[in-house]
Amino acid sequence: METDFEIIFDKLVYSCIFEKHRGNEEFIPDHFLGFQISGETHAFFDQGSMVVKENTVVFVKKNQLVRTIKYPSKNEKYQFISITLDRETLQQYALENEISADSRFSGSDKLFFKSNDFFSSYFASLIPYADKTKNASQKLADLKIREAIELLLQSSPDFKNILFDFSEPYKIDLEEFMNHNFMFNVSVDAFAKLTGRSLSGFKRDFKKIFHTTPKQWLKEKRLEEAHYLIKHQNKKPSDIYLDLGFENLSHFYYSFKQKFGVTTTEV
Template sequence: MSIEEKDFGKAFLYSCYVDKAFGHEQFIPEHVVMFQLSGETHFDHEKGKLVTKEGQLLVARRNQLAKAFKYPSKNTVYQSIAILLHTDRLKKYALDHQLSSDKKQSTDINILLEGDAFIKSYFESLAPYAEASDRVSPQMETIKIYELITLLLERYPSLKNLLFDFSEPFKIDLEEFMLKNYKYNVPLENFAKLSGRSLASFKRDFEKIFRTSPRKWLQEKRLSEAYFLIENKRKRPVDIYLDLGFENLSHFYASFKEKFGITPATINSIA
């Protein structure tokens, strides 16, 4: 199996897969712009699911949880180029061009667009950098990212409200948030930030609501869901462990047996 995922600059990531792959990054700290060169990317996020197909452009808002599943097409490999738009760089661009968002806390999370000839040509211009052995210089990286921001604003003016919304997450209902997002395998600091809390405040509020620690609750919740899916939905362990936030299959098996006294395979084999 041939796999390639190449970071060719601090803000550029090229992905090429022959077989289905799972994107390991589940917390998106900065805005991401991704162009689908071939294959499909399936995104699970807090408001549902979306699929990017060849020639489509995805603009994903910073400070969100999401899972990416990468699928090659029948006739070719999976290929995409993703660009991180760091907040500091966007703030400088906004200052240089006297831009600001027309509203705060934009409700847009992920925007899927049809790429046109200009967008396609831009991402194709990055191919030589992805294929080269040297990394993109900081000077060239800035030039290419400023080019992308300008292109996006010219082709899709409404993106201004997403790109230049620099507000931080506000305090939200913690119980509802955790019940919706417990399957994401991210550090507690990310859960805290997205719920609008410091880590200390997050832990304090969490224990008041759930009467246990965040780490213990997450483990118990994920394992209980796994048991339900295997017993009632006849799911295979290999098909669900990543969806439930476990890092690898062996860790899932060990944790499952420690809690229930049996292996997931034992349940699945019961007629």
């Protein structure tokens, strides 16, 4: 499938589509600040979902698993612009301004709000780069990232404890996390990072808990969920295979028959 987004400069991403589009699962390694120019984004994650409507600013914390569906409006194409707030830039900003987190942020993982004049003006200033009517130097790109940081801190002091928390993720309950997130089609390395482990530590802990490898467990778990949805909720394979982490329908059919000895229509 042709990509629906374009990297304008190092940390600025512009997404534009004309028809409804189901995005792939994404591991979000860095914080980002985004603005829904037109259309709307439906985002799904392990603890729920949210809808980002037109003229809404969204701040997404780092280390997230997200799946999206992008909807153009009736009269406009889908347009979303985002800027990444990477760790290196945030650390440099914190050093220069003698600022640090003084506690762990305990609020929502996803923060979104109606745009105010400051955010509207900020994102309006980025549109010319997305439209290719202006080119950004590296120095200007760095300034735009810093401007985003300033706006977030101005909007709420609590952002200090999000942006400048450089501690490593806590090691979380692996069994609970995997049972909530098995349907996300991301790498084993991403699962390791999200649970606060090195790749080798993740595989070692996984083996102790599930007595198999991550890849084999993920395949079995997804197929069992598919079997339940098809047999007990009358779901069509074509409607669920992507949501369960399978990349294509033919591979799903093959794996299902291999595991259960019957086709999806024979369940």
